[in-house]
Amino acid sequence: MKILEAASYLSPIRFGGSTRPWVVQVGSLDGPIPYVVKLFTEKQTQQIHPIAKEVFGNELAREFDLAVPEWALIRFGGAFVASLPEREGLRLREIRAGLKFGSVEIPNAPIVDVRQQRAFLKNYDIGTIFAFDNLVWNLDRGGSHNKPNLLINDDTLVLIDHEQIFPFANDTLAPDAYVMPSFERSAWYYPYDKHLFYPLLKRMSASEKASVFDTFEYFLQNLSLGSLDTAASALTKQGIEIGNYPVIRKHLLQTKARAGEFCTFLTTLIA
Template sequence: MSQLKIEELELISCEKILKNGGTFPVLINALNDYDEEKYYVMKAFKKKAIEENYSVFKEIFLSELAPDFNLVAPDYAVIQVESNEVVKVYQNEDKIIDANEYVDQLDKGYKFCSLYLEGLPTVNPEIITKGRLTQYDIENIYAFDQVFFNSDRGGMRDKPNLLINDYEMIIIDHEQSLPFISSFDTGKEINYFNYFKNFNSPTHVFYPHLKKLPKNGKVHLFDEFIDNLRTINIKKFNDLFTELDRMGIEYGNKDDIFAYLYWAKSNFSKVQTLLLEKLI
């Protein structure tokens, strides 16, 4: 089995700021490891987000976790970009008063990039009929966000952070996941059961739809997700941390991350019970 390798891009050009992104994501044109020219969405986090929240790590980690739960996330990569390459594109953003000052606040390390999926609309649950939603595995997305504490799939900003095509939903934006993996909580003993029980479910974009399901229709709602959680190969992520170390991408205490994964896996039955209780 080949070791995991995080793909590194080579910048061709910064195209424009993409709207509706709190971190002012940049559409870039870049070469991947196969010398293919493609468009990517580059997220340039501020130093504070990297130092306190390990935002690039969380984007990578959740992108790696998604396939283990039969969920789709865009192909991702990382890139290093010189400040002068991005200043001009930020100068065209009305909300940024001083582009040079803004760029100075950005982290100088690797930036997270996801493949640009042109033309795919963002999910808007208010205009999608209940019948249309049943074509998609929304219960798996909901469970994934609950187990990994993603507060940004709906939440206070009411942004679903989901793209949609005729046969699948694509999950994007994971930096608001695993809030206890932070520089403030490194090494702290966390009561995962209480954390999970108290995590705010009703703000999730799919909570209203799942809540309305008849009680007898919820019994096996999370069987597929829980089976994937029960059988996940946690040891494989050692390769990921080797890559993160090589690139100098901050993630805090690796033991804290593995501790939660092993707790969730070993307590899969309890996790399933809690997921169902939240929808009663």
């Protein structure tokens, strides 16, 4: 797990939602690199453990061969804080102290607009991202706030913003409360019909729907939690809350064990 030092403040991210991230020049072995750094408040940190969620989302996405930016934990040293513009220095008082989550900035990569860029979207990408978000219960890829949180870099879809995943693991006081949901619409509380790609999947032909989750199923059957376990341990050593990680782990292993059934269920959601 990389821990890098913030060198200089560059600019705010205008479309960054409630976290209003900064673009920060970060020192690395390869020289200064711009990172997008999330700024979570004390309340957000206590309620949803967002740094851990961001790390878990990025590590899991790689297990499914989904593109995500390189990430690191970013330290704001005294010299960096002293160099901030006055307005941003005042804002930093509202932000949880300690290491921040950052990911390498991808310049000139627009947010996906499904209506204008459908020709660039491959069926297996649409199916795998939809299935992945169902697996992790990502509330932030479409959803009530209509935020795609998906960039297109040349012809590659890049997933960003995972602080809203695994909402059922926010409660750290009930380690044994998780129950694997039945794979039926009445018991599936993830808002799948609000997902960015749901309308596209609904409009596919029956033959396309029959195979759209095949790539995801292959990766789920072969899912390893090694990188996730390593990340959870490293975050804990840095004093970063990881939420109810045993519940997350149990959920993933139980779904992996029923990979075929899970993907068949996803097909019923888009029928």
